[in-house]
Amino acid sequence: MNRSVISLVVLAALVFAGLSAVFIVDEREKALVMRFGRVVNVQEAPGLALKMPFVDEVVKYDDRILSLEVGPLEVTPLDDRRLVVDAFARYRITDVRRFREAxxxxxxxxxxxxxxxxxxxxxxEVLGTVSSNDILSSDRAALMLRIRNGAIAQAEGLGLEVIDVRLKRTDLPQANLEATFARMRAEREREAADEIARGEEAAQRVRAQADRTEVELVSEAEREAEVIRGEADAQRNSIFAEAYGADPEFFEFYRSLTAYSRSLQAGNSSLVLSPDSEFFNYLKSSQGTAGAARE
Known part of the structure; x- marks a missing residue:
């Protein structure tokens, strides 16, 4: 009975020791076998691996591509126009032994x-060698490549490989941003004032041209009206002269009727005339002056 128990205990110890001597490396990992704080083995291939049971320690590291967010930092380009830059980097652990030592x-x-x-x-360092316009432009891939190449050499000392670097955001600091907006507003207001002044000048020219054209047109119209009026008066006088020559008595009778119709209307001023005035010749007799003479 005691031998059976001892045998089971020994068997269990051997099984436990055997299991302790085996570890599994995932395909997404790399492993270091540590013995008393020293690296004794590097296991990069996925699968089963062996170690000294109860003595060795296994430390695993991620073998996938990792991301690092670089917080906002202020940079000063060549034109001394400070910018706030956000970036991120993608990297991976390539040398786990050096990584552990670092x-x-x-x-x-x-x-x-x-x-x-x-x-x-x-x-x-890189952004300090270019102008802010180069940083703010959409074509800044060359700058990101320079940052990556500069970081690669230093990251090798940590057992890391920098795969990619990206600039996410490049903005002006809040104080500079407000000053820039104020300057932009001032420039736009100055441009607007220039445009308004040029518009007023053009409007003055248009108004002056319109006034001159108006004066010329009115003068020409008045001249033509005077000419037409003079021709009409001449034609009228000619007609009157012909009518008077054809029948002087009828012409005088017509002129008298015209005078009566213009003077004897409601609202006209009163006329103070002698009863025997010649104005009433055609009112006193239906035959006019000639009839009165015959009577």
């Missing part, structure tokens, strides 16, 4: 902290 037990958090400093230094 960051120790801090793992990814410590590595990203140091990589963040590298990215900030490279971003300031």
């Amino acid at each position: 960051v120790g037990v801090g793992n990814i958090g410590a590595a990203e902290s140091r990589l963040d400093n590298i990215m900030r230094d490279q971003t300031r």
Whole structure:
């Protein structure tokens, strides 16, 4: 009975020891076998691997492409126009042994902290050699490539490979932004004032031209009216002269009737005339002056 128990205990210990000597590496991971704080093996291929049971420790690291958000930082381009830049980097752990030696037990958090400093230094260095217009333009791929190339060499010391760097946002600081907006408003107001002044000048020219044209047209119309009026008066006088020559008595009778109709109307001023005035010749006799003479 005791031998059976001892045998089961020994068998269980052997099984446990055997299981402790085996570990699995996922295809998305890389593993380090640590013995008393020293790296004794690097396991990069996925599958089963062996280690010293109860002595070795297995530390696994992510083998996938990772992302690092670089917080807002101020840069000063060549034209001294400060900008606030946001960036992010994509990287992966390529040398787990060097990574472990560089960051120790801090793992990814410590590595990203140091990589963040590298990215900030490279971003300031590269963007400080160009103007703000180059940074704000849509064609800034060359700047991102320069930042990436500068970060690669420093990241190798951490066992990392910087795959890509992108500038997400490039804005002016709030104080500079307000000053820039104020300057833009002032420029637009100045341009608007110039346009208004030019418009007023053009309007004055148009009005002056219209006034001159009006005077010319009115003068020409009055001249033509005077000519037509003179011709009409001449034609009228000619007709009157012909009518008077054809029948002087009828012409005088017509003129008298015209005078009566114009003077003897409601609202006209009163006439004070002698009863024997010649004005009443055709009112006193139906035959007029000639009839009165015959009587």
